Amino acid sequence: MPFTVAIVGRPNVGKSTLFNRLVGRKLAIVHDLPGITRDRREGRASLMGVDFLVVDTAGFEELGGDSIEARMRFQTDRAVEEADVALLLIDARAGVTPLDRHFADHLRKAKTPVILVANKCEGKAGAPGLYEAYGLGMGEPVPVSAEHGEGMYELFEALMPHAQKAGVVLDEEDEDEFPPFPDEAADAVAEDEAEPDPGRPLTMVIVGRPNVGKSTLGNQLLGEERLLTGPEAGLTRDAIGVEWTHAGRAVKLVDTAGLRRKANIYDAVEKLSVANTLESIRRAEVVVLVMDAAQILDKQDLTILRLIADEGRALVVAVNKWDVVENPQVALGRLRDRLETSAPQVKGVRTVTISALNGRGISQLMDAVVDSWAVWNRRIPTAQLNRWLAEVIERHPPPALPGGRRYKIRYITQVKARPPTFALFATKPDELPESYVRYLVNGLREAFDLKGVPIRLFVRGGR
Ligand code: GDP
Ligand code: GDP
Numbered sequence: 001m002p003f004t005v006a007i008v009g010r011p012n013v014g015k016s017t018l019f020n021r022l023v024g025r026k027l028a029i030v031h032d033l034p035g036i037t038r039d040r041r042e043g044r045a046s047l048m049g050v051d052f053l054v055v056d057t058a059g060f061e062e063l064g065g066d067s068i069e070a071r072m073r074f075q076t077d078r079a080v081e082e083a084d085v086a087l088l089l090i091d092a093r094a095g096v097t098p099l100d101r102h103f104a105d106h107l108r109k110a111k112t113p114v115i116l117v118a119n120k121c122e123g124k125a126g127a128p129g130l131y132e133a134y135g136l137g138m139g140e141p142v143p144v145s146a147e148h149g150e151g152m153y154e155l156f157e158a159l160m161p162h163a164q165k166a167g168v169v170l171d172e173e174d175e176d177e178f179p180p181f182p183d184e185a186a187d188a189v190a191e192d193e194a195e196p197d198p199g200r201p202l203t204m205v206i207v208g209r210p211n212v213g214k215s216t217l218g219n220q221l222l223g224e225e226r227l228l229t230g231p232e233a234g235l236t237r238d239a240i241g242v243e244w245t246h247a248g249r250a251v252k253l254v255d256t257a258g259l260r261r262k263a264n265i266y267d268a269v270e271k272l273s274v275a276n277t278l279e280s281i282r283r284a285e286v287v288v289l290v291m292d293a294a295q296i297l298d299k300q301d302l303t304i305l306r307l308i309a310d311e312g313r314a315l316v317v318a319v320n321k322w323d324v325v326e327n328p329q330v331a332l333g334r335l336r337d338r339l340e341t342s343a344p345q346v347k348g349v350r351t352v353t354i355s356a357l358n359g360r361g362i363s364q365l366m367d368a369v370v371d372s373w374a375v376w377n378r379r380i381p382t383a384q385l386n387r388w389l390a391e392v393i394e395r396h397p398p399p400a401l402p403g404g405r406r407y408k409i410r411y412i413t414q415v416k417a418r419p420p421t422f423a424l425f426a427t428k429p430d431e432l433p434e435s436y437v438r439y440l441v442n443g444l445r446e447a448f449d450l451k452g453v454p455i456r457l458f459v460r461g462g463r
Pocket of ligand 1: 010011013017147148
């Protein structure tokens with residue numbers, strides 16, 4: 001038996017329209033008159049390369065003595081029973097009706113899992129009905145517009161776990177199985193699944209090679225916050241760090257013990273400790289890399305940049321000692337050039353010129369920290385990603401495979417944030433050239449404004 005999906009719901013919610021949309025042919029009769037679809041109709045459907053059987057049911061009417069209705073109901077129950085999953089459709093424009101509730105109650109008793117689908121959600125008219133749908137107690141409704149073809153990726157995502165359980169079938173070209181998540185990414189999700197709690201402070205560290213002004217910056221930050229908020233008010237300390245609020249967001253500077261210690265033992269020949277730097281980077285979400293304006297991006301800076309990118313942290317570059325720069329305009333141009341050419345992993349990274357000594361640029365630096373943290377946490381809806389993917393492939397398709405076969409990219413989804421991590425599903429993942437992957441990563445960064453954070457893209461195929 002192929003993976004089978006039954007579409008159920010009261011008359012006129014758009015079952016036949018959805019069926020047609022999935023099957024891609026005008027098979028069922030669509031009509032404005034309620035109850036026009038009398039029989040079960042089955043069709044082979046496909047979403048993002050996953051094939052399945054879709055069954056359009058006649059709406060079951062409320063129980064009555066009428067034999068036709070009883071028969072319809074029998075048909076629907078059988079369709080649900082035989083399906084791997086049922087889509088309970090409601091009309092979001094009409095809101096939740098008593099008949100919808102009746103359906104929900106009836107389906108709750110069935111063994112078949114149910115996905116609640118709110119149809120007619122194009123535009124804004126569906127919004128109230130969509131919220132009402134939560135009240136049915138059938139889980140989160142998937143908003144779609146069968147007529148306009150909207151929400152099909154979301155529907156696909158909702159179906160995927162059930163398809164997995166049933167053992168999905170791909171289109172004929174590939175007999176291999178379709179994994180829901182790339183393994184590495186799935187591991188990463190397990191390791192780091194927690195969404196940021198809005199009340200929890202973002203954590204930041206200050207790193208950089210010796211003498212660039214890390215301790216001065218740390219003291220300036222805390223001093224400034226003290227000035228702004230009164231002596232020690234709003235500034236809390238614990239063993240891990242110091243916490244305050246910037247632009248309405250709680251911020252915690254961690255690893256301050258190390259900073260203070262270093263300030264006391266001033267040592268001109270101190271060397272960069274990669275191990276200590278790595279340890280600091282791992283403690284925080286946002287890393288502020290301090291550089292000396294007189295020596296931007298020397299070898300040690302690049303080493304630290306690489307560590308930050310490898311650890312997947314959000315990054316802000318603070319170019320310090322700007323007070324002694326003689327020609328700021330020229331220096332700024334040179335700085336941008338060097339960053340663009342030497343640090344492609346973190347293209348577009350937020351760069352702020354500061355003077356830790358006199359406090360200039362500190363507030364802008366903190367703005368950049370908060371911004372970059374937000375980007376690091378961003379989640380992009382799958383539908384948006386795939387709309388983008390279709391465009392970039394159109395503009396610049398992947399090179400053909402040996403033998404002239406077309407390289408097929410199926411779809412893309414963000415599997416996690418912190419940092420933004422994407423899975424691209426494609427045939428022959430090993431044969432997608434590295435340059436094309438880079439093209440996609442750069443495109444993602446541009447299109448979704450993912451500046452200054454490492455982006456991960458796993459290319460996966462079947463097994
Ligand atoms: P069924 O009785 O549940 O099979 O519903 P139909 O598929 O016959 O659709 C009933 C009516 O709703 C028709 O007039 C469709 O054109 C309309 N309809 C279906 N899907 C949508 C949608 O996504 N948006 C809007 N606005 N109307 C829809
Ligand atoms: P760290 O080793 O990175 O913690 O660097 P420090 O904070 O100890 O600073 C090293 C030296 O640079 C000290 O002499 C500081 O006074 C000086 N310094 C730090 N920030 C600035 C700045 O913004 N402008 C200038 N002119 N000197 C600075």
